[in-house]
Amino acid sequence: MKDQIYKTALNCRHYAMCKIDYIGTGICASGPERGFVTFYPQGRMDLYKALVDGTVPVTTAAVEAADTCSLCGRCDKQCYFITELRPVSVMKALKDLVEDRLSVSGMPEPPVEDEFTLELKKITCEKFSTCDPAILVTYSHDPCPVAPTRMPKYASVPGSAKEVSEIIKLCAKHSMPYEVRGNGSSVMGFVMSDGLVIDLIRMKEIVFDERNWKVTVGPGVTSFELQKAAASRGYRVNAAEPSAMVCGNLMCSGIFSLFSASYGIGADNIVTAEFVGQDGNIFSINEQGSPNLYSYEKRDSAAPGICVSAQIRLHRKPEDETGVLIPFEDLKEAVSFARELSFRRIGSAIGVLGGEYLSVFTAPNTDIASKIKTVFTKTLKINHPVLLIGDRYDIEAVRSMRRYIIDNDLFRTIYLGLPSLAESKWSELIAEMSGEKEPYEFLSEESLKPLIEAALEPSPENISSGFPKDMRPFFEKAYSDPDFTDLVRLNEFRILSSRMGREKHVLAIIVYTPADPGIISELNSGFAQIGERNSLKHDYGFVTPLDCGKRAVFEYDYYPDHTDQDEKIKAGKALGEIAAFIGGYSAVHPEVKWIRYTLYQGLCRKEHILYVD
Amino acid sequence: MSTDRERKFLITGGTGFLGSYLFTELLKKGYEVTLICRPRNGKSAQERIENIIEWFKMNSSKLPGLKVYEGYIDKEGLGLSPSEREIIARDITEVIHCASETDFSERNRKHIETVNIGFLNNVLNYANDSKAAHFHYLSTAYSAGSAEGECAEEINIPSGFTNVYEETKNRAEKLADSFCRDKGMRLTIYRPSIVYGESGTGRSRKFNAFYYPVKALSYIKEIMLKDIKEKNGTRAAALGVSLKDNGTLVMPIRFRSIYGGSLNLIPVDFFAEAMITLIQERDREGIYHLVSGSPGNIEELICYTSKYFNIEGLSVTFGEQISDRTGLEDLFESYIRMYLPYIADKRKFLTFRADPILRGRNIICPRMSYEIFERCIDYAIKCGWGKIYDKFRLF
């Protein structure tokens, strides 16, 4: 049992999904109250592990972290939904462990506060700066297989741009190294520091300026929170991972999503932004003389400063918008089709998905996901569905281009009936009866709808049967909400995508490339070979066409178990091969660009990254 | 000329349905058999063959005549090392090529051509290099092409084919014929029709062909019964399906067929016995049809299925199209479109060459009766239509 609990703690993926209210559980109450990640389930998992390992003693903050957990059970549902982990067992164990240790020592160890800590506290107030190792340890690592653990000396959660500015000036004065952190969900070892970690989570300002089609966000606003606020006013923003901070995401990757097919990337989605520069002074990128963040260079770059607010563009949402999946067996065909859609400006979001994504995103657990993957790819021959979000004119156009599509109703039937599809003989039946037809063609035959529905028995109860018994009533209610099975909402809010790291941590490799089926297919094979050679789980991720089908963003994923030393070594080796492969390939095709260089250049104009060799 | 004891066979496709019956029968008769087999699904060649031997209730440790080599017929020299090639060449006098792709789909043409023609070429070359004196090629009665009427036991030059499978098997026969003529190797071609399980026991290692629609009907029945019994039956009703008080499921489905057509099914025990008998007829060359002299028809199969599953409403209509197809009829339509030339076959396979030998030894193909059907479907259901691998160790 203890081993199992430790394993759960060890397995936390740091995707920060417990820090947003994405399935209607509410979030851990102590998190927003205290700010530090230590007071969210994710931090408590790390703290428990550190206490067991003896990396940190039971300190004042450790006791607070244990005490402020009310064992409400929210994080169990949140975390299970994504990773199949049940953190509450860890929370209980943390409480027991702290109590046990205190019963021996009597008192928690208070942190030894130096001058720098006191000065930080003066800026942020007592509560929001610390040198308590129980807190620091929760900022010391992430699952990146090649990033070493780095224990910071201090952590702060400032509440305003002014505080950030003062902190930076303080760091400059003391030559204190620092790293700034959004939600830490880049998971590439970017947010660790030997000095100070500045966690921006408290800066949650959202101010709409509808007259100018923009919204101003603070650096602690997550994609999910912004999308929710925008949706409540009938707008949409281009946002990606729900737990990623919008400003952090902009800085880090320039925000690519399936909606980038129409809304673009990088500078396309911002009006302007404010920064605290390395000298601690605030500048706006719209000022003459400010650093030119619209440019792009193929090199590792330093942070131009800390983005303390960004004005994000608002997009209108058509009322008749819906989502469809267009099945393809062959990647090249699917990419050509997606490119054609983009070229003709059909749809607002376009993505060529893979069997892994489709099954892992929709299935309630790993077992069903693996069965469903076989059903989708081997039986139904849906290897590469193209996902399109569009209004009724877009959908009419798609229907005139391809006869067989999975509309949202059929998607809902399949989704809510997944456990039956995984077990059912239905898919086998249609595969064997398909003759010269592709098996998936049967899915969209109107006349077969009653048979499909009878076979799959789609219902909130059916899909919820894939969750542990005690959670089923909650999920039955959740899945009864049509938004939960609505392709538009699912793509706007992306509550499913971090499930790709459910079985093992995901290491995503992203390149910009011509939207050329041949090139994408070659890249795909090259990446696959690297996965094979290194015996790492790997799979195609997605392709989204950009800029009217001229370019595309392509993700390929590797899945190293970050808790296994061997797998980490393999992943490190694979990363070396990936770098060599992309380097070699882009020497021949300079239009192919690895996204690694966008770190801190994410605000660049897409023209600079896509079209300048 | 080799004596019976000296006859040693190299067999490809030993893990397949027909190949497995063949090699186990040859072993039972005391012949030496060398199998070329690739590893698959994490199982070595040896393990795969052992699984099959176990399925046939034989003991692999008591089969001194069996040799298994990991090999790949998609490669020249069958992917064997030079030393293996040398040993095998010493060990064999004849080659039996059973490996084949039975997919019909035009969309898979390239693959089907590669397997049925390209791989045969590799095996022929290998046989020649190994100084094998006799090449046995397992073909199909349907290599005769799509024309109605009599099909002789000779290399056919038909005007057309029903599908790419038939076409490639015909091309393969021609390739084998000219190659063997050229190299002075004896050639025998065996042409079975559609093979199903054992007539006496119902056992089978494959559940395709006629099993598919039967299995489909049994699945649909299960789904409909569940809808009627556990839900409110609205989906069943939308498909015109209802349950009678006596437990009979009324499931109106019209199967399209062509008047006067027949369905030539042969049980695998007949196939194996017939082919082994012909192989044992040493030095016999030529082409042999292994078919049913009194083929059945779809009407009979539908009667058997209705009776077996207690279903009413299944019927056959003759013609090009069914008007106002229901959802369930839509489901069967593409299957029927693809298999109609076999379900309602107007070809008649002559057996002037095979018959005298087989009948002389009282080897006669039984007509598919309800009893045989029942045994076969009982067995298919018992092993989950081939899914319960663990228990029955199919592969």
Ligand SMILES: Cc1cc2nc3c(=O)[nH]c(=O)nc-3n(C[C@H](O)[C@H](O)[C@H](O)COP(=O)(O)OP(=O)(O)OC[C@H]3O[C@@H](n4cnc5c(N)ncnc54)[C@H](O)[C@@H]3O)c2cc1C
């Ligand atoms: C499962 C999964 C799927 C993902 N899919 C996508 C995707 O489809 N599209 C996409 O664009 N990204 C995707 N990402 C990447 C991830 O969302 C981004 O890397 C994002 O930046 C993480 O946001 P964060 O707030 O957690 O950033 P952090 O991880 O906290 O920070 C990322 C980097 O940005 C810096 N940074 C953070 N905030 C600021 C700021 N205010 N000013 C200056 N620098 C800052 C940090 O120092 C760090 O270097 C995915 C990640 C995961 C785990």
Ligand code: SF4
């Ligand atoms: S159980 Fe504890 S850690 Fe989890 S959400 Fe509730 S209070 Fe937070």
